[in-house]
Amino acid sequence: MKATHSRVEKALVLTSAIALLMGACAAPRALPTADSSAQPAAPAETAAPAEPTRLVLRTTTDPDNLDPHVSAASLTQQIMLNVFEGLVKPAPDGGVVPALAESHTVSPDGLTYTFKLRAGARFHNGQPVTAADVQYSFDRLMGKGSPDGKPLTASLADVESVATPDAATCVIKLKQVNASFINLLATLAVLPAANDGQHDKAPIGTGPYRFVSYEPQQRIVLEKFADYWQDTRDMIDQVEFRIIKDDQTALLQLQSGAIDFTGVSSEQLPTLGSSFKVVSHPANSVFILAMNHARPPFDTLKVRQAIAHAIDKDAIIQAVFNGYAVKLGSNMSPVMARFYQDGLQDTYPHNPDKAKALLAEIGYPNGFPMTLSVSSHADLYGRTAQIVADQLAKVGIDVTIETVEWGVWLERIYTNREFDATLIDFTGKLDPQAVLGRYASNFRRNFINYNNPAYDALMEQAVRATDPATQVERYKQAQQVLAEDVAAVFLLDYQFNWAMKPQVEGYTPYPIFFHDLSRLRLTR
Amino acid sequence: MDDVVGKAQASARPRRAVAGPGWWLTGFVLAITLWGWLATPYAPNEMNVPARLQPPSWAHLAGTDEFGRDILSRLMAGARISLAVGAGAMTLSVLSGALIGMLTGYFGGWLDDALMRLMDALLALPGIVIALLIVAVWGVGLLNTALALGIMGAPVIARVTRSAFLVGREMDYVLAARALGASAARAILKHILPNQITPILVAASINLAGAILAEAGLSYLGLGTQPPDPSWGRMLQEAQRYIGVAWWYALAPGLTITLAVFAFYLLANDIQRALIDRHWQ
Numbered sequence: 001m002k003a004t005h006s007r008v009e010k011a012l013v014l015t016s017a018i019a020l021l022m023g024a025c026a027a028p029r030a031l032p033t034a035d036s037s038a039q040p041a042a043p044a045e046t047a048a049p050a051e052p053t054r055l056v057l058r059t060t061t062d063p064d065n066l067d068p069h070v071s072a073a074s075l076t077q078q079i080m081l082n083v084f085e086g087l088v089k090p091a092p093d094g095g096v097v098p099a100l101a102e103s104h105t106v107s108p109d110g111l112t113y114t115f116k117l118r119a120g121a122r123f124h125n126g127q128p129v130t131a132a133d134v135q136y137s138f139d140r141l142m143g144k145g146s147p148d149g150k151p152l153t154a155s156l157a158d159v160e161s162v163a164t165p166d167a168a169t170c171v172i173k174l175k176q177v178n179a180s181f182i183n184l185l186a187t188l189a190v191l192p193a194a195n196d197g198q199h200d201k202a203p204i205g206t207g208p209y210r211f212v213s214y215e216p217q218q219r220i221v222l223e224k225f226a227d228y229w230q231d232t233r234d235m236i237d238q239v240e241f242r243i244i245k246d247d248q249t250a251l252l253q254l255q256s257g258a259i260d261f262t263g264v265s266s267e268q269l270p271t272l273g274s275s276f277k278v279v280s281h282p283a284n285s286v287f288i289l290a291m292n293h294a295r296p297p298f299d300t301l302k303v304r305q306a307i308a309h310a311i312d313k314d315a316i317i318q319a320v321f322n323g324y325a326v327k328l329g330s331n332m333s334p335v336m337a338r339f340y341q342d343g344l345q346d347t348y349p350h351n352p353d354k355a356k357a358l359l360a361e362i363g364y365p366n367g368f369p370m371t372l373s374v375s376s377h378a379d380l381y382g383r384t385a386q387i388v389a390d391q392l393a394k395v396g397i398d399v400t401i402e403t404v405e406w407g408v409w410l411e412r413i414y415t416n417r418e419f420d421a422t423l424i425d426f427t428g429k430l431d432p433q434a435v436l437g438r439y440a441s442n443f444r445r446n447f448i449n450y451n452n453p454a455y456d457a458l459m460e461q462a463v464r465a466t467d468p469a470t471q472v473e474r475y476k477q478a479q480q481v482l483a484e485d486v487a488a489v490f491l492l493d494y495q496f497n498w499a500m501k502p503q504v505e506g507y508t509p510y511p512i513f514f515h516d517l518s519r520l521r522l523t524r
Numbered sequence: 525m526d527d528v529v530g531k532a533q534a535s536a537r538p539r540r541a542v543a544g545p546g547w548w549l550t551g552f553v554l555a556i557t558l559w560g561w562l563a564t565p566y567a568p569n570e571m572n573v574p575a576r577l578q579p580p581s582w583a584h585l586a587g588t589d590e591f592g593r594d595i596l597s598r599l600m601a602g603a604r605i606s607l608a609v610g611a612g613a614m615t616l617s618v619l620s621g622a623l624i625g626m627l628t629g630y631f632g633g634w635l636d637d638a639l640m641r642l643m644d645a646l647l648a649l650p651g652i653v654i655a656l657l658i659v660a661v662w663g664v665g666l667l668n669t670a671l672a673l674g675i676m677g678a679p680v681i682a683r684v685t686r687s688a689f690l691v692g693r694e695m696d697y698v699l700a701a702r703a704l705g706a707s708a709a710r711a712i713l714k715h716i717l718p719n720q721i722t723p724i725l726v727a728a729s730i731n732l733a734g735a736i737l738a739e740a741g742l743s744y745l746g747l748g749t750q751p752p753d754p755s756w757g758r759m760l761q762e763a764q765r766y767i768g769v770a771w772w773y774a775l776a777p778g779l780t781i782t783l784a785v786f787a788f789y790l791l792a793n794d795i796q797r798a799l800i801d802r803h804w805q
Contacts, residue, residue: 320590386571
């Protein structure tokens, strides 16, 4: 649904902070009459006309745009991935599975992708999905026919051409091999050409749920799409995403039964009580202590190593996240299973004496002063900053914490790169290239000024690799380089905790922001 | 007979002791503040993560926070900043607001129109905009924090004072004083102010509490205290997320702020009574 990749800079952080929250409400389940025969439930109930099943989930904020090609917010994607689909869609394991294309083949040179479009897929307005709609969607994403010709996403930068030679085929040719291309397609929605100009007001997609209404600061309502290309009989009929900004309010509403599903912070978990089900999973975030490599003394490897040795990640996880986080060693969460290089967490273990020795060795026996600038838009940063400052003080580094407003952070630190050090969390992506590409010297938002030609070479080899094994190997080596270089101090991946009524079954975590409604069920 | 009447009057207006409860309580708060300046049971920013979120005990009388820091020590250390910013902002609000309120309420006319429109404009501006303006012009710092909060609080004091003076200037004793040739300054300061001061003092007490809390709100602009340094408002803010698991964490700064504001209110009351007593002698 959305072009998150294209707007890396915006989507990047934002979401993690807001973190959490969703809610679902479990109405007593009543079987639709149509499936009463298939489901031998209590006969008395199946005889009566079924009451539609309903679920109320909490979300924290208004969607940034209902048009999936324009929206950049992960929290919007979390909802709207239920409404829109691309040729492929995300899978819980981080890969992709067929969606509007029932299969695809890649040419031996890795440059031509041929998709066989699914017969029988329909838009929510009842119209069949045609090759023309697919063509329209890619043209729109690539900016063809728009007044300024600007693409709506950077994900298709490597695309040479998109063609639909016949009603059941879509052929995409690339300019150069891009091993992560297929992953990028998972969040690029196919939209009906007939709805042009209305995508942000009356969105029409092909997903298992259709958009019903949106009331700003109140709710987004979705409804099961009966003509979906997969079996929808067991899915919940109506789903409401209620917009509740405050965590404590949401928790109270869950406990009072007003909502059925919400994200809860780790501090709230103990107060939840035993009458709710909780699903916790790593967020696929990467929370880092970023240092500006263009500013002395952070340009010196031994200084960065000393800082890494001074930081006690376990204490941070305990104090700030109540233990609900996993320790990282490089810029990738274990959630990225296939690509994740394990064992890097202990590249520079917590060891204040070693840190002091390293500092003395390079002429800072008494440490040095530095400023840690953190955004105030989520208290996660300020709280982590305090404990980081405390740990660095123990090796003689005198940290001044500077709190800045989020707009200032984006402008001064992220864009103009005027800072010593900062704390930031990168939110999850499906594509390892998008996760690790931040440290490429030519990446536009390489705001820490990391520059290592060996790293750039590994990343280039990975994305141009036609052999998946080679690609995985290069990404793993790249993680090792980041860890050994202390490109940043890679702290942790925090967890999301979703609390729901016990009747809600099938909640499936994804490595990206996505509440997959099609897998949810209500039991009695 | 005369004697009896005289005694009755005297007992209706007994002379107040110099040190009323307000003086004692305020003295207590200031003493704790001074103590916290010189020494605290633990270093206020010292972390001890294994001992986090511990309920009050003999080792930690007010418990510990999420980093295992001693809450009592942080309250004592934060008193200086919270009281300095709170009292500074309140003084500024009261001096400027009361002056404007006295002038507009007493004289009325174009002065009233001009100054009160200015106050309305200030009221309409969200406080945060004023704070941003001050940061942009003078930069960050404790003094500027007090300045920003002081300006934010002035319009309310001005409104309260003005309405008190609108009533006061029509009182017979004021009209009599004016008729006897008392100057405007004498009428305002000697006759109206002592009799109309109660609502102003109440507004000032509320202003003090507001400033102590608002200071925490400003730190996200980089204007208030910066972490890890404690202030009462910040502590209360940080405690909110733990309210379900660590009741003492929010209770301690909450009670402390209440105590300080109550002390100030009682003190103001004592002062007012002392003024009235002196006036009647």
